[in-house]
Amino acid sequence: xxxxxxxxxxxxxxxxxxxKELVTDANFDCSGTGFSLQAMDSSHVALVALLLRSEGxxxxxxxxxxxxxxxxxxxAKMLRCAGNDDIITIKxxxxxxxxxxxxxxPNQDKIADFEMKxxxxxxxxxxxxxxxxxxxxxxxxxxxxRICKDLSSIGDTVIISVTKxxxxxSTAGDIGTANIVCRxxxxxxxxxxxxxxxxxxxxxxxxxxRYMNSFTKASPLSDQVTISLSSELPVVVEYEIGEMGYIxxxxxxxxxxxxxxxx
Amino acid sequence: xxxxxxxxxxxxxxxxxxxKELVTDANFDCSGTGFSLQAMDSSHVALVALLLRSEGxxxxxxxxxxxxxxxxxxxAKMLRCAGNDDIITIKxxxxxxxxxxxxxxPNQDKIADFEMKxxxxxxxxxxxxxxxxxxxxxxxxxxxxRICKDLSSIGDTVIISVTKxxxxxSTAGDIGTANIVCRxxxxxxxxxxxxxxxxxxxxxxxxxxRYMNSFTKASPLSDQVTISLSSELPVVVEYEIGEMGYIxxxxxxxxxxxxxxxx
DNA sequence: GACGGCGTGT
DNA sequence: ACACGCCGTC
Numbered sequence: 365x366x367x368x369x370x371x372x373x374x375x376x377x378x379x380x381x382x383x384k385e386l387v388t389d390a391n392f393d394c395s396g397t398g399f400s401l402q403a404m405d406s407s408h409v410a411l412v413a414l415l416l417r418s419e420g421x422x423x424x425x426x427x428x429x430x431x432x433x434x435x436x437x438x439x440a441k442m443l444r445c446a447g448n449d450d451i452i453t454i455k456x457x458x459x460x461x462x463x464x465x466x467x468x469x470p471n472q473d474k475i476a477d478f479e480m481k482x483x484x485x486x487x488x489x490x491x492x493x494x495x496x497x498x499x500x501x502x503x504x505x506x507x508x509x510r511i512c513k514d515l516s517s518i519g520d521t522v523i524i525s526v527t528k529x530x531x532x533x534s535t536a537g538d539i540g541t542a543n544i545v546c547r548x549x550x551x552x553x554x555x556x557x558x559x560x561x562x563x564x565x566x567x568x569x570x571x572x573x574r575y576m577n578s579f580t581k582a583s584p585l586s587d588q589v590t591i592s593l594s595s596e597l598p599v600v601v602e603y604e605i606g607e608m609g610y611i612x613x614x615x616x617x618x619x620x621x622x623x624x625x626x627x
Numbered sequence: 628x629x630x631x632x633x634x635x636x637x638x639x640x641x642x643x644x645x646x647k648e649l650v651t652d653a654n655f656d657c658s659g660t661g662f663s664l665q666a667m668d669s670s671h672v673a674l675v676a677l678l679l680r681s682e683g684x685x686x687x688x689x690x691x692x693x694x695x696x697x698x699x700x701x702x703a704k705m706l707r708c709a710g711n712d713d714i715i716t717i718k719x720x721x722x723x724x725x726x727x728x729x730x731x732x733p734n735q736d737k738i739a740d741f742e743m744k745x746x747x748x749x750x751x752x753x754x755x756x757x758x759x760x761x762x763x764x765x766x767x768x769x770x771x772x773r774i775c776k777d778l779s780s781i782g783d784t785v786i787i788s789v790t791k792x793x794x795x796x797s798t799a800g801d802i803g804t805a806n807i808v809c810r811x812x813x814x815x816x817x818x819x820x821x822x823x824x825x826x827x828x829x830x831x832x833x834x835x836x837r838y839m840n841s842f843t844k845a846s847p848l849s850d851q852v853t854i855s856l857s858s859e860l861p862v863v864v865e866y867e868i869g870e871m872g873y874i875x876x877x878x879x880x881x882x883x884x885x886x887x888x889x890x
Numbered sequence: 891g892a893c894g895g896c897g898t899g900t
Numbered sequence: 901a902c903a904c905g906c907c908g909t910c
Contacts, residue, residue: 385902385903402829462739465801513904514707514708514739515708517704517707517708517898518704518705518708518741539698539701539704539705539743539744540701540705540725540744541741541742542705542708542739542740542741542745543739543740543741544737544739544741545737545738545739546736546737547735547736547737547738549734549736559736608742
């Protein structure tokens with residue numbers, strides 16, 4: 365028996381809008397720790413990791429660990445039927461092949477329940493080690509989103525370079541080139557607009573903008589995004605989910621052409 | 628060396644959105660007077676003349692007259708990457724085959740530079756004589772835009788007739804006919820909504836709506852549009868650009884069928 | 891101010 | 901065919 369009651373249901377709605385484009389089907393894993401998901405995107409290039417800690421739920425009952433395979437498009441369709449102020453409860457009976465989403469309007473006048481078929485998905489759950497990163501950039505999520513979108517109109521890939529001066533996003537395409545530099549800016553009175561760079565070592569990595577633009581779909585979840593970079597490691601693009609967890613997107617850097625030549 | 632710094636960068640963004648549909652490639656001419664462009668539309672029917680006077684720029688350096696051929700679609704793409712509050716600087720080195728657009732965010736936290744290849748365009752620069760017009764109509768640009776759009780759903784051409792009573796826009800098509808009359812209306816307290824008609828002599832001319840609708844893409848530049856009409860002369864549809872210049876669209880009237888018959 | 895629909899671009 | 905951005909409506 366599983367019963368998870370989430371007062372701020374809009375968080376779950378936003379989570380699904382954020383990942384449904386990238387991942388079509390995935391297992392949600394429920395344990396004492398919380399409600400989580402880990403999945404590769406359909407082309408097996410990017411990885412999404414979601415965690416909603418149990419403490420973030422008003423009520424969290426999970427009698428035994430459960431892995432529920434869902435089609436995220438269908439799940440998103442159902443969650444769109446919840447109001448933004450609704451309380452969402454996720455229910456499943458042990459051994460059942462369905463999950464139920466219950467939506468309660470704030471004034472309790474409306475109670476809806478949506479039942480969805482579960483699916484069998486064989487997932488390879490990767491252990492993701494905590495790594496040290498050469499540079500961690502924390503910046504407004506809307507700004508990062510805008511930069512990725514703008515650069516996409518010029519090129520296909522973005523080179524993210526972190527130096528003491530700031531973080532630079534560059535691209536090149538048929539019609540020209542573009543460089544956008546954001547300086548560190550720690551405005552104390554408006555923390556949500558600050559850009560903070562923790563750099564151990566300069567780093568410069570190249571990524572496919574197509575995936576970055578998918579990641580930025582999570583911007584409604586948080587005013588800030590954290591981008592963790594190290595050579596040889598996938599970049600981590602992280603959005604916090606309220607106080608209760610995160611979505612992290614992982615994407616391997618492109619090997620630069622000249623490095624490819626060397627290989 | 629050329630360096631033009633435009634504090635209200637949104638003006639340039641709007642200019643490009645206004646003309647990129649009509650003209651694909653054009654030379655921007657830079658001289659001591661200002662930054663200007665003159666080009667025929669791709670089907671060589673309409674003419675666009677743009678002027679941004681040097682005084683309108685915060686900084687205007689143009690060591691020698693320069694003509695820079697640009698693909699307006701690509702230029703528009705780059706300018707779309709500028710924020711509406713950004714300061715835009717246009718830079719080019721003498722003899723260089725590229726131009727650089729630099730965008731500075733209002734708080735200086737973000738600085739972007741976009742480099743674009745220039746192209747060779749052979750342009751016939753026409754001298755456009757200042758003419759006397761039989762009638763000059765000044766009206767809200769949104770209203771003119773709406774009228775042209777509405778009439779396009781009925782017919783292909785608009786007959787613009789100016790009399791003492793006002794200005795009449797007429798069309799006819801398979802499904803019927805339409806006439807829209809705007810009376811002079813000089814509301815002193817809301818000058819941007821006024822319609823003012825200066826008529827020396829009644830005039831009635833026919834134009835292709837397709838082009839008129841392209842011209843109205845410039846409406847975001849100005850609350851008011853000026854339409855100058857004379858028999859035998861191209862109509863001039865003019866939008867002011869802040870305090871610094873204008874876009875003028877020229878379009879030859881259609882010869883009325885009965886006149887054609889006479890000929 | 892927010893939501894839904896329409897049109898455009900990828 | 902899908903997704904995004906813009907425009908019009910509630």
